[in-house]
Amino acid sequence: MTTVSMTVNGKAVSGDVEDRTLLVDFIRVNLGLTGTHVGCDTSQCGACVVHVDGKAIKACTMLAVRAEGSEITTIEGLAKDGELHPMQAAFKENHGLQCGFCTPGMIMAATEFVERYKVSGIELDEAAIRKELEGNICRCTGYHNIVRSIEDAASKM
Amino acid sequence: MNEGIGARVLRKEDKRFITGEGRYTDDIVQPNQRYASFVRSPYAHAKIKKINKSAAEGMVGVEAVFDGKQLTGDGIGNIICGWMIHSKDGSPMNMGVWSALATETVRYVGDAVAVVVADTAANAKAAAEAVEVDYEELPSVIKPDAALEKSAPQIHDNAKNNLIFDWEIGEEKATDDAIKGAAHVVELDVTNNRLAPNAIEPRSAIAVYSKAEDHYTLYTTSQNPHVARLVLSAFYQVAPEHKLRVVAPDVGGGFGSKIYIYPEEIVCLWASMKTNCSIKWTAERSESFLTDAHGRDHVSNIKIGFDKNHKIVGLKVDTIANLGAYMSLFSSCVPTYLYATLLSGQYDIANIHCNVRTVYTNTTPVDAYRGAGRPEACYLVERAMETAARQLGTSPAELRRKNFVGSFPHQTPVIMNYDVGDFAANLDAAIKAADYGGFETRRAEAAKVGKLRGIGMSSYIEACGIAPSAAVGSLGAGVGLWESAEVRVNPVGTVEILTGSHSHGQGHETTFAQLVCDRFGLPADNVQVVHGDTDKVQFGMGTYGSRSGAVGMSAIAQALDKVEIKAKKIGAHMLEVKESDIVIEDGEVKVPGSNKVLGWHEVCLNAYTAHNLPEGMEPGLKEGSFYDPANFTFPAGTYICEVEVDPETGHTDIVQFVASDDFGTIVNPMIVEGQVHGGIAQGIGQALLEEVVYDDNGQLLTGSYMDYAMPRADDLPSYQVSHESTPCPSNPLGIKGCGEAGAIGSPPALINAITDAIGNNDLSMPATPAKVWAAIQAAGTKQAAE
Ligand code: FES
Numbered sequence: 040m041t042t043v044s045m046t047v048n049g050k051a052v053s054g055d056v057e058d059r060t061l062l063v064d065f066i067r068v069n070l071g072l073t074g075t076h077v078g079c080d081t082s083q084c085g086a087c088v089v090h091v092d093g094k095a096i097k098a099c100t101m102l103a104v105r106a107e108g109s110e111i112t113t114i115e116g117l118a119k120d121g122e123l124h125p126m127q128a129a130f131k132e133n134h135g136l137q138c139g140f141c142t143p144g145m146i147m148a149a150t151e152f153v154e155r156y157k158v159s160g161i162e163l164d165e166a167a168i169r170k171e172l173e174g175n176i177c178r179c180t181g182y183h184n185i186v187r188s189i190e191d192a193a194s195k196m
Numbered sequence: 197m198n199e200g201i202g203a204r205v206l207r208k209e210d211k212r213f214i215t216g217e218g219r220y221t222d223d224i225v226q227p228n229q230r231y232a233s234f235v236r237s238p239y240a241h242a243k244i245k246k247i248n249k250s251a252a253e254g255m256v257g258v259e260a261v262f263d264g265k266q267l268t269g270d271g272i273g274n275i276i277c278g279w280m281i282h283s284k285d286g287s288p289m290n291m292g293v294w295s296a297l298a299t300e301t302v303r304y305v306g307d308a309v310a311v312v313v314a315d316t317a318a319n320a321k322a323a324a325e326a327v328e329v330d331y332e333e334l335p336s337v338i339k340p341d342a343a344l345e346k347s348a349p350q351i352h353d354n355a356k357n358n359l360i361f362d363w364e365i366g367e368e369k370a371t372d373d374a375i376k377g378a379a380h381v382v383e384l385d386v387t388n389n390r391l392a393p394n395a396i397e398p399r400s401a402i403a404v405y406s407k408a409e410d411h412y413t414l415y416t417t418s419q420n421p422h423v424a425r426l427v428l429s430a431f432y433q434v435a436p437e438h439k440l441r442v443v444a445p446d447v448g449g450g451f452g453s454k455i456y457i458y459p460e461e462i463v464c465l466w467a468s469m470k471t472n473c474s475i476k477w478t479a480e481r482s483e484s485f486l487t488d489a490h491g492r493d494h495v496s497n498i499k500i501g502f503d504k505n506h507k508i509v510g511l512k513v514d515t516i517a518n519l520g521a522y523m524s525l526f527s528s529c530v531p532t533y534l535y536a537t538l539l540s541g542q543y544d545i546a547n548i549h550c551n552v553r554t555v556y557t558n559t560t561p562v563d564a565y566r567g568a569g570r571p572e573a574c575y576l577v578e579r580a581m582e583t584a585a586r587q588l589g590t591s592p593a594e595l596r597r598k599n600f601v602g603s604f605p606h607q608t609p610v611i612m613n614y615d616v617g618d619f620a621a622n623l624d625a626a627i628k629a630a631d632y633g634g635f636e637t638r639r640a641e642a643a644k645v646g647k648l649r650g651i652g653m654s655s656y657i658e659a660c661g662i663a664p665s666a667a668v669g670s671l672g673a674g675v676g677l678w679e680s681a682e683v684r685v686n687p688v689g690t691v692e693i694l695t696g697s698h699s700h701g702q703g704h705e706t707t708f709a710q711l712v713c714d715r716f717g718l719p720a721d722n723v724q725v726v727h728g729d730t731d732k733v734q735f736g737m738g739t740y741g742s743r744s745g746a747v748g749m750s751a752i753a754q755a756l757d758k759v760e761i762k763a764k765k766i767g768a769h770m771l772e773v774k775e776s777d778i779v780i781e782d783g784e785v786k787v788p789g790s791n792k793v794l795g796w797h798e799v800c801l802n803a804y805t806a807h808n809l810p811e812g813m814e815p816g817l818k819e820g821s822f823y824d825p826a827n828f829t830f831p832a833g834t835y836i837c838e839v840e841v842d843p844e845t846g847h848t849d850i851v852q853f854v855a856s857d858d859f860g861t862i863v864n865p866m867i868v869e870g871q872v873h874g875g876i877a878q879g880i881g882q883a884l885l886e887e888v889v890y891d892d893n894g895q896l897l898t899g900s901y902m903d904y905a906m907p908r909a910d911d912l913p914s915y916q917v918s919h920e921s922t923p924c925p926s927n928p929l930g931i932k933g934c935g936e937a938g939a940i941g942s943p944p945a946l947i948n949a950i951t952d953a954i955g956n957n958d959l960s961m962p963a964t965p966a967k968v969w970a971a972i973q974a975a976g977t978k979q980a981a982e
Pocket residue numbers: 076077078079080081082083084085086087088097098099100
């Protein structure tokens with residue numbers, strides 16, 4: 040067992056983990072933040088995406104001990120002062136979710152790449168959105184309305 | 197704001213999902229919770245000689261290790277198929293024994309043989325690996341046609357040559373004669389590829405046993421918690437029905453795979469009682485691939501005969517359907533009554549015959565997956581129609597139009613009675629939206645840059661909302677297929693709807709509330725939809741077969757009728773007017789054009805204070821209904837797909853996908869469009885990317901997202917979806933159902949487009965770049981030779 044400490048959604052947290060414990064399990068089991076999901080065992084589905092020091096990371100690919108000292112945002116920490124993040128609002132407005140299981144990962148991945156494109160000044164068109172979503176699988180929506188949601192949010196972010 | 201029927205109301209349930217507050221089974225933690233991990237067969241077929249549990253039992257954190265003999269020894273029953281099919285010789289289907297934990301023989305890779313219960317998921321998994329099972333490997337058979345050969349290994353003792361049943365529908369002789377006399381016959385051999393359903397939330401269960409109460413609770417990823425409870429108690433003897441509560445909380449997609457009651461749920465419940473602990477099990481994705489019931493897997497031959505005017509005179513099909521190693525809950529009805537009854541398509545065909553043989557193989561059990569039988573039927577008919585048009589040198593659209601059923605009701609030769617439709621309207625709408633007429637110009641443009649452009653269509657029909665209970669009972673169903681609803685009006689006028697339907701992405705919390713808005717003019721926020729808990733909801737058959745609208749909402753409508761009648765009686769009494777003068781709208785109970793107006797809440801409050809009720813009326817305002825449909829419903833439509841194929845690589849790019857559907861009444865167009873998008877994506881996945889592949893020894897080669905090609909965002913286009921509706925006459929709201937249409941109509945449209953592009957009709961699903969490239973080469977070789 041190792042004690043890890045990090046900041047999650049603005050709060051300092053720590054806990055004892057085994058060396059093999061994945062960040063996603065630390066978040067879900069130790070911290071009880073179950074908005075971050077697990078949809079696969081090969082780092083393909085993206086249901087587990089969180090932000091680690093501002094980068095979108097699949098929390099199932101990172102050991103909890105590696106996150107020592109980092110700044111983490113999960114889906115639960117995205118809305119600020121009761122105000123939905125524009126990406127969250129856009130998913131609702133554009134029916135970008137059905138069962139909701141892929142949604143937290145989609146939203147966390149999308150907020151990061153929209154920001155990234157913004158900073159780089161490259162245009163985020165439909166093709167680019169679809170390419171950026173390569174690491175996020177949705178079985179329900181056929182992606183149509185996810186793409187619409189991200190386009191909508193990008194215009195407001 | 198109008199939030200009634202037809203309004204694009206944003207989803208009430210979204211808030212919790214977009215903020216991470218959804219509550220799925222694996223999110224739930226119970227006191228005294230342990231974790232289960234299953235020991236699974238690495239062989240496709242083997243005898244279990246010995247199980248040595250002692251090493252595992254001694255490992256850290258391990259609470260218990262159980263095997264199949266202990267399970268059956270405690271009287272836990274075998275897993276059953278709930279739909280009896282008889283072979284054409286009258287003999288009942290040959291259902292083999294399926295124990296939740298195998299006792300003597302394992303029959304597919306992933307078959308569970310033992311379970312470990314431990315303090316953490318990691319410790320349970322480590323100990324499961326330490327359980328030593330001594331197997332004697334047996335020969336196995338994987339392919340359905342090979343399974344029927346005399347020399348094939350026998351999988352279940354009671355199913356000779358692995359044949360489960362040999363079933364037929366329609367008139368064979370008349371059909372043969374019609375085809376014999378036809379001016380032109382089209383014949384195709386078609387394989388419908390096996391798919392893994394892949395709801396993104398893996399299956400999960402938490403069993404909670406209370407010793408003091410001798411009571412069980414099961415939290416589970418189910419599309420139909422009441423059916424689960426019924427089957428778990430009545431057939432598997434896990435617990436009596438009144439001592440078992442099943443809760444299906446938020447469920448992350450189902451697509452059929454979460455209808456069934458799987459070994460893991462049975463074992464967790466039983467092990468919870470044995471250990472007096474709560475037990476959680478959540479599938480890893482690799483376990484989902486191995487154990488979630490797969491879909492499709494048919495091998496068929498179709499013949500369609502046309503007269504010299506291009507009218508269809510007869511259609512004949514011969515199918516072998518692979519049901520895997522065991523008969524799953526509804527496995528028998530999928531390749532029979534959900535399949536062959538739709539072989540008439542949208543066409544007026546006098547003679548149809550279909551023969552279906554179902555077989556056991558050493559593979560994962562196969563059952564209903566989005567569309568269930570109907571995609572297989574549609575694929576056959578619509579591939580054959582497009583092929584016929586090419587062979588006859590006529591337009592695919594006109595060949596279809598010429599053969600459409602034109603008047604309703606229409607009795608097909610394969611049971612179904614189509615009640616209403618306007619097939620030409622959907623064809624026309626799709627043709628217009630796709631600019632079908634301008635295609636040849638686009639083809640020429642594409643050719644200039646070295647691309648092969650093709651267009652294909654599919655005019656599908658399907659049957660939803662299954663169906664009058666007595667009718668399905670006579671066809672072998674072990675259950676009734678009605679739905680129940682209860683409408684509880686609270687004293688303050690807010691409303692709760694308790695429904696037996698289950699939402700796992702369909703948005704029922706919104707659309708069901710819209711029915712109340714529509715009826716009484718209340719805001720959707722004043723309505724709460726309750727589902728997924730056998731302790732709260734009276735009973736229900738759950739959600740599958742696109743039945744929540746046509747059947748589930750009809751039950752709510754019927755219950756609302758009763759509420760409306762009683763509310764009007766109370767209102768009339770309070771206002772001292774005739775009941776027939778009362779109208780309820782905009783949240784008011786009133787006599788229109790007068791000053792006699794009561795707030796809805798005033799009537800509701802009076803219903804509960806009972807201070808001023810009509811003589812003899814019971815207090816309260818709460819009504820229930822059990823709705824049994826009068827007929828199947830028949831959604832139909834036309835899909836057009838346009839592709840560009842790169843001849844260098846065989847890569848297919850979908851440049852346009854148009855859908856025109858007839859779903860009858862649409863309660864929320866936004867949600868219906870979403871259903872169509874998702875369905876089309878799954879259909880495109882089947883046609884272009886997905887296939888479950890086993891090697892010759894029954895090892896699953898596509899056991900993860902590294903190997904099984906799930907459709908991703910950049911494999912798919914945006915879709916153009918529209919509706920041409922004819923309301924369904926057989927239910928009160930006119931709803932037909934929309935959940936599966938996309939997955940049914942899209943695969944043939946896509947394959948018809950690719951084969952059009954490459955000039956070679958010989959192409960099977962999934963049309964991977966390698967296959968398409970090879971087909972292009974073959975077509976080129978053929979052309980060179982001609
Ligand atoms: S759970 Fe992390 S990518 Fe699937």
